[in-house]
Amino acid sequence: MNSGADVTERGGGEAVRLLMANEPRAYREGIAAAIRELRPGVEVTTVEPDDLEGSILRLTPDIVVCNRATSPVREGVSVWVELYPDYAPWSVVSVRGVRSTLAEIQLPDILSIVDLTAGA
Amino acid sequence: MENSAKNRARILLVEDHASFRQALAFMFEREPEFTVVGQAGSISEARGSLDGVDVAVVDLGLSDGDGTVLIEELSKSEPRVMTLVLSATLDPAVLPARWRPAHRVCCTRPSPYRTSWMRYGGSRPVRLCCLRTRSWRCSAWWAGSARGRSRPRDPSSERLTRRELEVLRALAEGMDSQKISRRLGITIETERTHMVNILSKLGLRSRLQALVFAVRHDLVEIR
Numbered sequence: 001m002n003s004g005a006d007v008t009e010r011g012g013g014e015a016v017r018l019l020m021a022n023e024p025r026a027y028r029e030g031i032a033a034a035i036r037e038l039r040p041g042v043e044v045t046t047v048e049p050d051d052l053e054g055s056i057l058r059l060t061p062d063i064v065v066c067n068r069a070t071s072p073v074r075e076g077v078s079v080w081v082e083l084y085p086d087y088a089p090w091s092v093v094s095v096r097g098v099r100s101t102l103a104e105i106q107l108p109d110i111l112s113i114v115d116l117t118a119g120a
Numbered sequence: 121m122e123n124s125a126k127n128r129a130r131i132l133l134v135e136d137h138a139s140f141r142q143a144l145a146f147m148f149e150r151e152p153e154f155t156v157v158g159q160a161g162s163i164s165e166a167r168g169s170l171d172g173v174d175v176a177v178v179d180l181g182l183s184d185g186d187g188t189v190l191i192e193e194l195s196k197s198e199p200r201v202m203t204l205v206l207s208a209t210l211d212p213a214v215l216p217a218r219w220r221p222a223h224r225v226c227c228t229r230p231s232p233y234r235t236s237w238m239r240y241g242g243s244r245p246v247r248l249c250c251l252r253t254r255s256w257r258c259s260a261w262w263a264g265s266a267r268g269r270s271r272p273r274d275p276s277s278e279r280l281t282r283r284e285l286e287v288l289r290a291l292a293e294g295m296d297s298q299k300i301s302r303r304l305g306i307t308i309e310t311e312r313t314h315m316v317n318i319l320s321k322l323g324l325r326s327r328l329q330a331l332v333f334a335v336r337h338d339l340v341e342i343r
Contacts, residue, residue, distance in 0.1 A: 026140070027137065027139075027140045030140055030143040030144050030147065031139060031140060031143040033143065033147055034142070034143035034146045034147060035143075037146070037147075037150065038146070083139070084137055087181070089136065089137070089183065091139075104138050104161075105138065105139050106138050106139055106142060107138070107139045107142035107143050107146070108142075109139070110139055
């Protein structure tokens with residue numbers, strides 16, 4: 001897998017902040033670990049789903065990955081991924097209000113979302 | 121530490137959630153102990169990818185059936201292959217009834233995490249391990265232990281002090297630096313110093329490598 005260019009800073013030079021609160025934990029930690037390696041400039045934080053809303057207020061993430069995009073996620077975060085809601089095979093991606101459903105999201109898809117956010 | 125291709129545990133990942141499977145594969149490939157020789161999102165895909173596999177990491181809930189079907193097929197056709205089961209439940213009832221009597225359940229401690237890893241050893245005594253507090257790292261640990269369980273003790277391990285062995289044992293229980301320091305009554309800085317010394321003596325680069333080394337060379341006991 002090619003890590004590609006490190007384009008993980010936003011226009012203003014700030015690092016992209018990615019908050020991951022999906023379950024199960026192995027998915028969360030596994031995907032987070034891979035993103036940290038492949039996009040070293042991204043600030044990746046993992047939290048329990050119960051801590052998601054408080055973490056949004058505290059960290060003001062650019063991207064949230066979770067199993068269920070609640071109102072605070074939809075209203076407070078411009079880019080979010082509803083990853084495998086209820087262990088379904090599909091995922092929902094919202095980028096600045098534009099939503100799409102991916103039948104089988106791939107790790108490169110998530111990296112593309114990070115890159116897209118960085119390039120905003 | 122360089123590890124030639126023939127000494128690496130060859131892993132087949134069978135998991136229908138592609139993003140996690142790919143992340144797991146990437147992290148395995150970063151470690152010199154492992155190589156991912158195949159990825160499959162279903163039982164039918166996995167059936168065509170079994171050649172030369174040492175360890176199969178299998179999700180139970182697959183799109184075309186239950187992962188236990190694949191595991192039973194593997195235990196008959198490839199009895200030397202060790203299987204790790206990735207499940208989102210800790211309930212042994214998810215396993216076939218004929219497996220259960222031989223299970224020994226090891227729960228490390230209460231935890232809200234719902235991920236468990238279980239090992240099914242084919243015709244050998246079955247051990248079911250619910251590693252509730254461990255992250256993806258546990259898979260690497262078991263995969264490493266599966267291939268190298270009978271290796272002789274490495275001479276370099278004789279240089280480890282009693283305290284360093286205690287640190288390794290705590291690491292094998294899934295503890296991080298903070299918990300290890302608390303267990304041993306030392307500061308985190310001292311724990312890190314011990315770890316640096318362990319890595320230096322064994323010629324390793326990471327805690328994960330230290331863990332795999334310790335399991336392979338019987339420096340720690342898997343509970």
